[in-house]
Amino acid sequence: MALDFSATYKLLVLGDSNVGKTCIVHRYCDERYYDIYISTIGIDFKQKIINLDGVPIKLQIWDTAGQERFRTLTTAYYRGAMGIILMYDITNLESFNHLSYWLRNIQEYASPDVIKVLVGNKCDVHENHRAVPKDRGQKIADDFDMPFFEVSCKNNINIEEAFLTLARKIREYRETKADAFELKERDNVVKPSVSETDASKCIC
């Protein structure tokens, strides 16, 4: 018997090849860490049930291939995503510089109201190996109005926080949207349009 979930959120994990997209998904969903690099063929998906402030939510996480040869194929899966984890590797400056490409793709193919979270992976490494300072990541996140986390799949740092923040932001957005809709409907009832006023004057 399947559990009755209040909602299912579709999340997408994007970023350059080898930044740790599959790792973060495995770490979060299976609570395992694999030290070996396995390239994703196109797309993979995992499910995770979370308790968001007492409400059970199912996350369907779509792990995409970062390699350039798969990029045209994976854009087909952007459209229905409600949340996106955008990843880069803090030890790889190129993966950080490519964020502009991924953000452009999101703007072009994803829903306009998609929620994004920026994640810098491999924060467990020694500062000598760091190629992207934390404040640079924070600045990009601020510019695009995204929460920002530096995570480590190896040491399981900040991973849960990143996913929970994304889920919470999705829920908040949905609440405000529903409120706005209800408010608008109330306005329509209270303030009838001119045409309605005219119609009420007609003699039937």
Place this chain on the structure above:
Amino acid sequence: MIKFWKSAAKGKSGCPVRPPEKTSETTVDFNNILNSTQFLHDIKDSEDIFEKKSKLSLSLNDTLLKRKATTYFMQYMETIGQHLLVKCWLDLEDFKSHFRNTDNVRKNNFVFCKTQSCDLYCDHSHLQSKIERKEKISQKANCHNTVINTNNTNITVLSSTSSCGSLFDQVVLNMYGNNKKSQNSTEEAVNLFKKYIALEAPYQIGIPDNVRKSVITNICHVDGPTEDCFKSVQDMLFTRIEENHFGDFLNTPLYIKAQIDILTNGSLQLKDILYNDTLLFYFTEYLEQESCRILLEFLMAIIHFRDNLINNNNDNTDQAQADAIVIYEKYFSLQATNPLGFPTDIRLKIESEICRENGPQYDCFDLPYRIVYMTVTHYVKTFLESNMYYKYLSEMIHSVDYNMSSLNHKSYSDCSSEYSVSTQNTLLAMGDPVFRRKKRNHSVPDMTIDSNQLYNADSLWKRTRHEGLTLGRINSLGRFESKFEPDPDKKESVLKKMVNRFVPISTSKVEEEMAWQIAHMIVKDVTDLTMAPPDNEEEEM
């Protein structure tokens, strides 16, 4: 080969290897499927399983050429006042199809006619005499007296008619009809030109001069108009519709309605699900419940593997081999992380395909793909009867209502505003309790009444009540209380409330009305007292 796999396991060929993980997925027994005759039959008929097209993801080509959801698109174009573009395109397309249907028989050098007994060979002179006879008949009937040169015609006749005569009548009619047909097509082309393309056309669709001139040239061709004489106009209209309007149509409730039609006509296939992200989301959920999601993962992996190799023309053999090994390690090997339980012969076949001298070909996983595809097709049937699917359908319908109500005081062209809900997101988290609580059904109540209900006592009381349509109620004493007449206990009726709300009445008028009422009341009281007969008179009576 063993050497290769050992080196791969050590990571020499860049082969990713990881320790096997215990999966909760149940492995599927493919032996039964492989042995079934039904499967063998399905395999033969499954040539289109690699077609990357979902019925639910409509293109403009589908809408205009294949006439899918054309009515909905037309409806949308009408709301934005651009329906003439579509109407013109469709009329020009109809002209093309008429032209094809009435294509003349001049191209045919041979007409075949088979008799019951034998094949007749009718020589040239025989045919000539028949034509002459036909000419005389046609002259009497005041038909076109066209001379047909058949000097070089050699016709062999085969038909199901018993006599050769009626066949020749048909041949000659066809030959005579040619001119009439070309005349008809010219007339039709000219009419279409006058209707849409001419400078003084009643339906102006903004045709540039260069396009107009090219159409005139095509229509006034020596041999008459060709099938593609309006091609430049159609191409221009198609581009204009695609660039300016079709994208917006895909975000309207009308497009969702078109999808609902497809979803409810019972012709949904696995490929329609695989190439539609929203439905794929629900199907993934369903397979998760059935503990078979791994099958879908496998299909997706093979689709991407194939596409990648086809797109890159098998250029990088090392890369192709590495990808193939990833798939092999995950689904086929004896230490597979997500074993699908394929029989040994298939596994060995895959190994030999991967170890080819020039690297694996794009179709190296086609056999297992077909097997899994057929297996998942069985799940599609059960999915279409599942609660998950009905939930998806009902959410589609609700999202139409939701979007329609958000467009209440706007045209469709304004549907990209902040209040218009992204249908994809609406569908995916419709279960959200917050969303469910906030959402209201603002759709107009259904006014249709099934005539059977009128004669069926049981169904009458089962009908859904629409609060907005009641004129009153029956109270506990069985008396009808109107909603529109003032109740003695209430100060004003519902009708008066509505009038006061929507029709602003000046306060002076209200005061004047009240003064009149008070005056009327006083006069009534006075007359009641003065005009009443004395008590003793009443007693006498």
